[in-house]
Amino acid sequence: xxxxxxxxxxxxxxxxxxxxxxxxxxxxxxxxxxxxxxxxxxxxxxxxxxxxxxxxxxxxxxxxxxxxxxxxxxxxxxxxxxxxxxxxxxxxxxxxxxxxxxxxxxxxxxxxxxx
Numbered sequence: 001x002x003x004x005x006x007x008x009x010x011x012x013x014x015x016x017x018x019x020x021x022x023x024x025x026x027x028x029x030x031x032x033x034x035x036x037x038x039x040x041x042x043x044x045x046x047x048x049x050x051x052x053x054x055x056x057x058x059x060x061x062x063x064x065x066x067x068x069x070x071x072x073x074x075x076x077x078x079x080x081x082x083x084x085x086x087x088x089x090x091x092x093x094x095x096x097x098x099x100x101x102x103x104x105x106x107x108x109x110x111x112x113x114x115x
Contacts, residue, residue, distance in 0.1 A: 002025070002029065003028075003029065004029060005029060005046055005047065005049075005050040005052075006050065008021070008029060008050070008052070008069070009050050009051060009052060009071075012052060012069050012070065012071060013071065017070055017071045017074045017075075017076045018068060018069070018070050018076050018112070019068070019069050019070075020066050020067070020068050020069075021066065021067060021069060022063065022064055022065065022066050022067075023035055023059065023060055023061075023062060023063050023064070023065045023066075023067060024063035024064065026043050026047075026059070026067070027039065027043070027063060029043075029046075030042055030043050030046060035059075035060075035061045035062070035063060036061070037061075040058075040059040040060075040061065043059060044059060047069065048072070051071060051072050051073070052069050052070065052071060052072060053069070053070050053071075053072050053077060053080065054067050054068065054069050054070075055067065055068040055070070055080060055084075055112075055113055057084070068112065068113075076109070078093060079093075079094075079106065079109050079113075080109075080113060082094050083109070083110060083113050083114070084113065094106065
């Protein structure tokens with residue numbers, strides 16, 4: 001089990017930049033007892049300071065809920081931003097993934113992001 005943000009980042013990197021973890025794990029890494037709003041906000045800040053983002057954008061308060069972590073600045077982060085934050089630039093980026101292989105990867109990412 002990962003017991004700090006550096007180790008968590010390593011595990012995300014080893015999983016090709018995308019990893020699912022439960023909120024209990026993130027809470028334990030944070031050293032908190034309950035997943036109140038302040039703890040969840042602290043988790044978000046800690047992840048960001050270690051170069052990671054998360055989906056959903058607002059972390060759930062249930063310790064068993066799963067969240068996806070990804071590396072900020074990565075191609076996955078670009079796709080997440082394009083899908084979750086509609087914009088002309090994001091639309092162009094998604095269209096640029098026009099090859100069959102890219103479309104298949106995009107479909108898989110959309111399934112991951114949107115459920």
